[in-house]
Structure formats: C-alpha cells, structure tokens
Amino acid sequence: MADAVDARPVVTRFAPAPTGFLHLGHIVNAIYVWGVARASSGRVLLRIEDHDRQRSRPAFEDAILEDLAWLGFAADEPLVRQSERGSVYEAALGELRRQGLVYACDCSRAAIAAPRYPGTCRDKGLPESHGLGLRVRLDPTVERFDDWRHGPQEQRPFEQCGDLLLRDREGNWTYQFAAAVDDWQQGVTLVIRGDDLLESTGRQIQLARLLGRREPPAFLHHPLIMKTATQKLSKSDGDTGVRELRQRGWSAEQVIEQAAVLAADEAAR
Ligand SMILES: [Zn+2]
Numbered sequence: 001m002a003d004a005v006d007a008r009p010v011v012t013r014f015a016p017a018p019t020g021f022l023h024l025g026h027i028v029n030a031i032y033v034w035g036v037a038r039a040s041s042g043r044v045l046l047r048i049e050d051h052d053r054q055r056s057r058p059a060f061e062d063a064i065l066e067d068l069a070w071l072g073f074a075a076d077e078p079l080v081r082q083s084e085r086g087s088v089y090e091a092a093l094g095e096l097r098r099q100g101l102v103y104a105c106d107c108s109r110a111a112i113a114a115p116r117y118p119g120t121c122r123d124k125g126l127p128e129s130h131g132l133g134l135r136v137r138l139d140p141t142v143e144r145f146d147d148w149r150h151g152p153q154e155q156r157p158f159e160q161c162g163d164l165l166l167r168d169r170e171g172n173w174t175y176q177f178a179a180a181v182d183d184w185q186q187g188v189t190l191v192i193r194g195d196d197l198l199e200s201t202g203r204q205i206q207l208a209r210l211l212g213r214r215e216p217p218a219f220l221h222h223p224l225i226m227k228t229a230t231q232k233l234s235k236s237d238g239d240t241g242v243r244e245l246r247q248r249g250w251s252a253e254q255v256i257e258q259a260a261v262l263a264a265d266e267a268a269r
Helices: 024-039 058-071 086-098 157-161 175-185 195-211 242-247 252-268
Strands: 011-014 043-048 102-105 133-136 143-147 151-155 164-167 190-194 218-222
Touching: 011 024, 011 190, 024 043, 024 058, 024 190, 024 218, 024 242, 024 252, 043 058, 058 242, 058 252, 086 102, 086 164, 086 175, 086 195, 143 195, 143 218, 151 195, 157 195, 164 175, 175 195, 190 195, 195 218, 242 252
Parallel strands: 011 043, 190 218
Antiparallel strands: 102 133, 133 164, 143 151
16 A cells, blocks of 8 residues: 555545445455554544435345444444435535536437447537436546555546536436535545546546535545456345355354455455
8 A cells, every 4th residue: 555645634434325235345345444544543434325216225224234233333423325415416516507517418328328428418508407417517637646555546537438427317416426525525535445436536536626625535446356357246146245144154253354355365466
C-alpha cells in the first residue's frame, strides 16, 4: 500500500446494496474498510445503497444487517439509507442545474447500451419530465488521483463514458451520482472498494467537484476475490454466501478468516 499522503482523519464507509445476500467478496471489503479505519483511528459509516428501488428488498437489508452484527462489524454512526435521501439528491441536482449542466435524455436503455453515451440529447433542449432520464454535461477533463494501493492514476471520464446519467427513466438516482453526493455530504475522506470500480473513480471525482466539493475523497481499490481466474464472485454463488456458511456451522471467526485468506491470495498475485 502506498504511503498515505492524505492528512485528513479517515472516515470511510461500508455500502452494500440490498439486492442480495452478503458473500465472501463483501466480507473482504469489510475487512479492508474496518481494518484501515481501525488502524488509523478512523470511523466507519454504514450506508445501505438502495437507490435502485426496483431491485432493492427490505428482506435483503435485514439479512445484511443481521450478518454484519453476527460477524462483529459495527459502524460508528447510525446507518443511512439512500432511499430516504431523495431531498439531498434533489438539492445536489439543483446545484448542477443552476450551473446549466443538467439536461433531459429520452434515449432508451437499448439505445445507450454502449459504454460511452454519445450525447444524443445534449442539445435537444427536452423539457425535464416524468419518464425521462437526467444527465450532467461533463467537460473533457483529465482526472488525476493517487490510489492508496495502485498509486498515481489518470482518467478521462468524458472520453470513457460521456455525459453521466444522474437519474434514470424510472426515477432512480444512479449509483455514481448518489455515491458522490453521499460521500461528500457524509464527510467520507477515504473510499475503499473493489478493483472493479477503479475505472469509474475519475467520474466520481469530477462529479464531486461539480457539486462543489473542494477536496475529493481519497480512494483505495483492493483486489476482488475470484471464483475462477476470470469470473467474479456473485450473489448467486451459494457456496460463498455468509448465510450458507453459517447454516453449515461455520463460526464468525472462520468466515472472516476464510475471506482474509482469499483476499491475501488475490493481493499476492
Ligand atoms: Zn439521450
């Protein structure tokens, strides 16, 4: 891990989406999150990322909280749910709107299946209305940051993804927007997450700056544990689900140890 150049006190977060049960991949993330926070006298926030109302389920949230408590991962502040923060996102959207950066988009999901949005609706001047998505106009900037594990990074969000979607046609706030707003509003100084999100970091940094955040959070991206060399673990892999392991009689210590062993293997590759 690179030396921390960041002098701010560590405030980090564990932010599961209640769209499935916890598996060992989440526990690896929790080990990094609580490990770094505890090693630096920092704090851990717990955020339920239920911004996708169609896919989130209260039953999954209950199970996630119960598993975390069983494992002994306790947050330092009461949990926050994205589904209850609509007014916070509205206010952030208003700030972008004041800067003239927000526009409505009526492209279908199929039409924007490509990784980069081509800007079809950028200058259409569509009125914002129900059933339309909302996007933010990005400048073609170069975002540089020093990842705590990977070192100096350079990304071009506009070239990567075009203008970001803030709210989709179903009215759901997007992951990128909600996370950038929350990390700012909650004073998160260090985002710890898996390597699969490394390439979207520049977007979050650019978004944070547009929202008015003076200093973006620092980032630490850790290796994901893999099912095979090329296949990520997923919620459907019952053999690594915390619930299944508990049912098989594993103790909390065994679950954490197994996740730590897998994480160490990946980190050593
Ligand atoms: Zn569009």
